[in-house]
Amino acid sequence: MRNPLSIIRRRWSDSDDVRTDGGTAAERTPFLQRESVRSAPFWLPPFLLVALFVYGAILWNIVLSLTDFTGLGEPDYTNLDFENYVVAFTGGTPSWSDLSVEPIWNSLGNTVALMVGFTVFCLVLGLLLAILVDQEIRFENTFRTVYLLPMSLSFVVTAKFWLYMYNVETGLVNIVITSLGFGPVEIVQNPDLKLAAVAFALVWQFSGYAMIVYLAGLRAIPTSHFEAARVDGASTYRLYRRVVLPQLRTATVSALVVLTVFALKAFDFLFSMYSGYQPGPSADILATRMVREAYANSNWAYGSAIAVVLFVMALFIVAPYIYSQYRRGAL
Amino acid sequence: MSQQVATEGTTDETDRETGLLGGYGLRRVVLYAILLAMGVFYLVPIETGVMTAFTDPASYTGRAPFLPPLEPLVANSGEFSIQPWQNAVSGLSQGLLNSMILVIPATVLSGLLGSMAAYGLTNVHWRGQLAIYMLFVAGIFIPYQAVLVPLTQFWYNVVPLRTMFEPVGMALPIIEPYHWKLVALIVTHVAYGLPICTLLFRAHYKKLSDEMLEAARLDGASVTRIYRRIVLPLSIPMFAVVFIYQFTQIWNDLLFALTIVQFGDAAVVTQELVGIGVSQSGTNFPLRMAAALVAALPTLVVYVFFGDKFARGVAA
């Protein structure tokens, strides 16, 4: 009695949501009455600003990375080549300089190490804190406020506090280490420790953020899941391992993406910690290397090339995330 | 066996929860001990900073930086002084002023434009709006290094605000020629803050009832009138969240200031903070800590008073 098409039709229409095109489809509506045009005063100026400053600038940056632009003056766009990328990955003396240039492998390695170490520790600490805070404790708001407090500080201020904490003579970290009998240790200028020290300070600053995200994730799990697992006799450990963690995947992914991007932006912190563009080879990350090449050495085109590498790294993390958000209909 | 234990554990806990004392079992004690210890972990760098900032640099030994400066009552704790604060404020005053000139218009503009963009992309329905919105979202995650060189080129060579400002700077009493750099910085912060502002507002606007906005259309309100009379009044709570988030972000930024303002009259507070307290004779930690706290004060105050809204902003 009913053809297959109408069954399909029924399936989508089973939901009570009335689908809508807002009463204006593009085809027959006069141009000025289209909703896209009517709403243009609202979205178009912001969009142009973003299009120009974000996307225009990225494209321009890619073009700049193909030039030989150094020093003062204007870039010359007539001779475009990939020399800067070759130099970035293999080193050597580029045509625009008399000196040989270091490849970026060292800072690339540091960037990945910082990114991985920082995000993993942040997520683990954040998750543990979130589970603790979620135990129906008293003064929950106070604890949460305290844990998130460092997040409101700037990288620059955090760096100043930890520079002091790490100080070999008067820093609290060293006072504690000394009282434990391990003698004062140079941390900030110690090539073996400085990257870990940076990562630790950043974990201090951002683990509260991971906690907030996880806490929201935990609160979104229906109480009935906890109760059902309890009735089934699951121990606390198994409850979290089997029931809770799998449901925190979305929270983990979104916290991971945001924290990774924070790590890519750690330039401000290193600049403040080392009072300038020179954190030294063992703490040099792509972000500092790029700004140093461009703004301290005036190797603008080379800096742009490093920036493109950084951008591609970010793209690899962010593009799948945005795509999955889009697929989930979360945008 | 393990099943039994688990069940017993649960009943115990429930009993304790309902007990008069509200739960002082061993597990609870350990729980609160850990929570407190973590609280100390997050607060101690700031606490040492505060204590040190009140110490007279001449009597500063750094023996016990977490103690209040109570010499001669407590040996080696340093003498109390507010001199570091005075020095910090005078050292940072120009930067504080410039940051204020920067942060207020930049915050308001990015919030307002973000709200408008979110409205146009969420509550008015048209084909292709999701594609436009995705470009906004992607903008949140751009590493700013990828746009720095073009930005510098843009503000120094393409849009020469500097030459446009010279006659104005001469004519008006308050406007100084270096303010062009702050204007450039404001526009930059608005542009790069827009994606996150749009995202925050869109999350809010998606929850507005479609039927309500349709009712307003049937009532004869235009797209603009619906925004002004319905959507804008209903987004006031979100404006608080967005303003707080943007204020913190812009106040705390160093990278854009470093590359657009560079150094000089227009330097903002984060730039000035980087170099303060370091001299040939060594590091003046009391001054440095006082300066860090002065620079952090506006965001700390905002955080302490509007912490919940800040949390909503970062969690989005």
Place this chain on the structure above:
Amino acid sequence: MAELTLDAVTKVFQEGDGSEVVAVDDVNIDIGDGEFLVLVGPSGCGKSTTLRMIAGLETISSGEIRLGGSRLNEKQPAERDIAMVFQSYALYPHMTVRQNMSFGLEESTDLDDDTIRETVTDAATTMGIENLLDRKPGELSGGQQQRVALGRAIVRDPEVFLMDEPLSNLDAKLRAGMRTEIQRLQEDLDVTTVYVTHDQTEAMTMGDRIAVLDDGELMQVGSPLELYHRPANQFVAGFIGDPSMNFFDVSHEGGTLVGDGFEYPLSSDVASDLGETTDCVLGVRPEDVSLVESATDAHDFRTTVEVVEPMGNENNVYLSFGDEPSDEEPDQRFVATVGGLRRVERDSTVVARIPEDSVHLFDAATGDALHNRVLEEDVETQATIN
């Protein structure tokens, strides 16, 4: 005048993958001035989409909607002189009741503030909410919000009221009260009204006429009694009435309907209505099935009682053919409604009478009605005149 005409109205949605979905398919309805028309159908049948096309919240893919003879298709919602009441009430939460009701007048008319004030106060008095004018929607109960939503619609004095399931958020008791109130209001104001609901009871009790939609297609338009007694097809027959009409798949073999476990002889008049059709569906309403003492007629069947649902004033008795209670799920189960005081035991054997003058017959392939029940004179005239 405000006759509303839907002329071959069709709505096609474009899917994301480029395919098309027909939500409303070639619907023709003429709604007279001051008429109360109920659009009814199961969820997703296109009734809300139809309403939204009238409101201008949805484009019309093809066809035409006319109000008082003039084409509405290209008009903006605000220019159509209609008011709509939404399922969620759609009140503006930051405005007081007075501001909610004034909003439309401020936005779409040039009336001065005093006139608006007066008009709003009048409308509020009509709705009995004049004491709530300074409150905000959040401080009101569901029923009060419903009144404000209605008040906001009548204050505009529109040519047409559109109502999209306005009662579905109210609890059952309040709903019955509001039902009569809306009817009274509509009669007093004499405004053309289109009312959408999925609830057939609401449709039966409220509408001057009912339009039944299924899968985007208009099944039948008619008065409540016409739809009840003269359904145009099996869908309408099954949708209108509670409990639903019983259906039996049967084949027509030389004047007798052969079903699964029973045979039903037809008189020659009825058999001739079937024509050449052999696969049919036999329909009978539960209240037309009676339980009798013993089988005296070819239309009496020995049946077993499966379940009894006591409703108080009546019992719904679920029956299956045959006189042996069985553990298996019966192939064919049907309902008889009997008086509430009559005792019927589960698993007992009873004789069910299915009188021939109350049966409906439908073409099994198309669902079209081939024969409708016989009606007594007065009901007959009422059903056809309307």
